[in-house]
Amino acid sequence: MIQTLEAIFDGQVLHPAQPLDLKAGTRVKITVEPIASMNRGGDRSFL
DSSP states (O other), X not given: OOOOOXXXXXXXXXXXXXXXXXOTTOOOOXXXXXXXXXXXXXXXXXX
């Protein structure tokens, strides 16, 4: 099962923004793509 989620990196650990449907100890493969790169303007509003 593939899940796409947002997470926050605190400098050491990624913290998912929502709960994961995984059992503790489950090995996963993570691909990191900063959200700012997806919307060119970063977190800035168009206003």
